[in-house]
Amino acid sequence: MPAAAASEHAAPPRPSGVVARAMRTGRMRIGIGLTGLVLLVALAGPLVSPHSPVAFVDMAYASPSAVAWLGTDYVGRDVLSRVLHGGLSILTMTTLGVLLAMGGGVTVGLVAAYSGPRLDALLMRIMDVIFAIPNIVLILLFLTLLGSSVPLLVVLVGLVWIPSVSRITRGSALQVVKKEFVEAAEVIGISGTRILFREILPNIATPLLVEFGLRLTWAISLVAGISFLGFGVAPPAPDWGMMISENRGGLAIQPWGTLAPILCIALFTIGTNMMTEAVSRALAGAEGKAVR
DSSP, rough: OHHHHHHHSSSOOOOOHHHHHHTTHHHHHHHHHHHHHHHHHHHHHHHSSSSSTOOOOOOTTTTOOOOOOOOOOSBBHHHHHHHHHHHHHHHHHHHHHHHHHHHHHHHHHHHHHSSSHHHHHHHHHHHHHHHSSOOOHHHHHHHHHOOOOOHHHHHHHHHHHHHHHHHHHHHHHTTTTTHHHHHHHHTOOOHHHHHHIIGGGGHHHHHHHHHHHHHHHHHHHHHHHHHHOSSSTTTOOOOOOHHHHHHHTTTTOOOOHHHHHHHHHHHHHHHHHEEEHHHHHHHHHHHHHHOO
16 A cells, blocks of 8 residues: 555554553653652642641741741741642642633634634634733733632633644644545434544544643643732632742742742643653654554
8 A cells, every 4th residue: 555545544543552652751751750749749738738828837937947847938837838738729720721721622623624614714713813812911801800710710721722722623633524434424414513522533632632731731830820920819828829929029038938839830840741742752653653
């Protein structure tokens, strides 16, 4: 069979096979370890916290001691306890926002790829308008107009990433919509919705898995930045992004109030990025093997 024909009829790499290939790499294992460590801190941290995250245990910006292992923050609360309690909120907002973006972006991308040129053009132009506005500007605009709240922040994080996800989905789906199995499904009268989500979507699941990892990496930085500006969780509840903002004035005196949450966010970002890169490299290798 000619190479072009083999490329056309080769089955797309299965997500399970790509992930299994990625798992054999050191990059993937390190990424899982770093991400898992941060998740462990966020989920189990409140159970092992030495103090209440809102309790005053010493003077402001006290150095690390037996009472407060990482010192105290700008009002005398235990930094370690606030770090252990502050991860769940930011990781929850990030994950929910990315899941919302994936759901909306995948739906828009599939419909655009499968529909006629007019609807395709209309949907993509709407995505271009949203994409043209800087993410943080759009989020701050709505938070200022509607008031700061966690549910609204999650919705806005999902909204700003929908255009990127829809483009990736549309580009991947365009390579599948003209395949013989899709045409066969149309001939036997299967509904358009079923074709989109039962025939096309499973065949583009692997690049969407990579896109999910990328969005997760970028979204935590975005959510942390919004919290840093004071539009996230309401004080005195702990939050890593807000901790950076609260304690930056004492960085030269007692740096752990700022450095500890930065380190947690950085480890999560590095870990998810390494996992995404490993899956992406495995996908590229699987596609190259399929067309040889």
